[in-house]
Amino acid sequence: MGDPGERCGMDMGLLKVFLAVAEEGSISKAAQSLNYVQSNVTARIQQLEQELKTPLFYRHSRGITLTSAGQTFMEYTVRILKLLDEAKQAVLDSPVPKGSITVGSDTTAAVRLPAILSAYRVCYPDVEVHLQVGRAGELIDSVLQHTVHGAFLDGPVEHPEIVQELLIHERIGLVIPDTMDYQGIRSVHDKTLLMLNSECLYRSRLEKWLAEEGGRLGKVMEFGTMEGLLGCVKAGIGYAVLPLSYFTRMNVTEGIRIYPFPEKYAEVPTVFIRRRDLYMTSAFREFIEELKAGLPEAVSGADMTADTAAEL
Structure with a gap:
C-alpha cells in the first residue's frame, strides 16, 4: 500500500484537459477550446502521463493520436465525467422537470416522435429536449457512453448494461x-x-x-x-x-x-432503451410517461421477460 498521505493529482480539471486533447487531436486546438495557454495544456498532459506511468498519446507531425492505453483511459474518462454530471443532476433535481434531455432514434422510428415531443414541451416548457437521429449501433454506443438518455431502436437489445423501457410493435x-x-x-x-x-x-x-x-x-x-x-x-x-x-x-x-x-x-418490435444505471431525473421520468401516453400500444420494459425478448 502507498503512503496514505500521498495525494493523487488526478482531478476533474485534468481529466477535462485530457479529453479535450483526445477529441481535438491537437494540443493547440485543445488549448483554444479550453481557453488555456498551450504550455499549460502540455504540462497537464505530461503530468497525467507521469502519474499513470504510461504514454497516452503518440506525437507526430500531424498532431497527436491516442495510444492503446490512451484509448482505454479516454473511455473511462468519458464515463467518469458523465457520472459526475449525473451526480450534479441528482443533487440539483427537483420535482418540477427542468434542464435538458437527449433522445436518440433511428430514422424510421423518428416519425413517431414529433407529436410526443410537442406534447411534452407544452407540459414542461423548462425542459430542453434534443433529438439525435442515427443508426442502431451508433445509438447503442451513445446510450452506453451517456451521450443520450435513451433511444428508439428496432428489435430487442441484449446488453447487460441496458434495459428496454418501452416496446412498440x-x-x-x-x-x-x-x-x-x-x-x-x-x-x-x-x-x-x-x-x-x-x-x-x-x-x-x-x-x-x-x-x-x-x-x-x-x-x-x-x-x-x-x-x-x-x-x-x-x-x-x-x-x-x-x-x-x-x-x-x-x-x-x-x-x-x-x-x-x-x-x-x-x-417488428421497436424498443426504447436506456442505461441500467442511469439516474432518472424528473424530466426524463416524465418523458417516459409521455411516451406511454402517446404510444397506446407501448408496454413497460419490466414486462419483457428474457423469453419474450428472445421470441421477438
Whole structure:
C-alpha cells in the first residue's frame, strides 16, 4: 500500500484537459477550446502521463493520436465525467422537470416522435429536449457512453448494461414504385433492396418471406435519409421495406405502392432503451410517461421477460 498521505493529482480539471486533447487531436486546438495557454495544456498532459506511468498519446507531425492505453483511459474518462454530471443532476433535481434531455432514434422510428415531443414541451416548457437521429449501433454506443438518455431502436437489445423501457410493435410493408408490375413477393426476387440500415430486422423479415416463396434477396443499397431512399424507389431503382406508420402519418404515397407483409412477418418490435444505471431525473421520468401516453400500444420494459425478448 502507498503512503496514505500521498495525494493523487488526478482531478476533474485534468481529466477535462485530457479529453479535450483526445477529441481535438491537437494540443493547440485543445488549448483554444479550453481557453488555456498551450504550455499549460502540455504540462497537464505530461503530468497525467507521469502519474499513470504510461504514454497516452503518440506525437507526430500531424498532431497527436491516442495510444492503446490512451484509448482505454479516454473511455473511462468519458464515463467518469458523465457520472459526475449525473451526480450534479441528482443533487440539483427537483420535482418540477427542468434542464435538458437527449433522445436518440433511428430514422424510421423518428416519425413517431414529433407529436410526443410537442406534447411534452407544452407540459414542461423548462425542459430542453434534443433529438439525435442515427443508426442502431451508433445509438447503442451513445446510450452506453451517456451521450443520450435513451433511444428508439428496432428489435430487442441484449446488453447487460441496458434495459428496454418501452416496446412498440411496428407493422411493416413492401414499398415499390408504382411502375412495377407487382405479382406477389416474387416480383422483387433479385431486385435491389433500398434500406436505411442493412442490418435491421426489416431485412431479416423480408428474407424469410422471400425464402418461403422460393425467392432470394438481390443487391442491397443503403441510404442516409428517408427522402433519398423514397426518391430512388419512385425512380424505379429498387424497392424498400418500411413501417406502415411512416406513410399513415406523413401521407407520402405519390409514385409508390405499399403492400403489407403477411401477418407472421408483419410485426417488428421497436424498443426504447436506456442505461441500467442511469439516474432518472424528473424530466426524463416524465418523458417516459409521455411516451406511454402517446404510444397506446407501448408496454413497460419490466414486462419483457428474457423469453419474450428472445421470441421477438
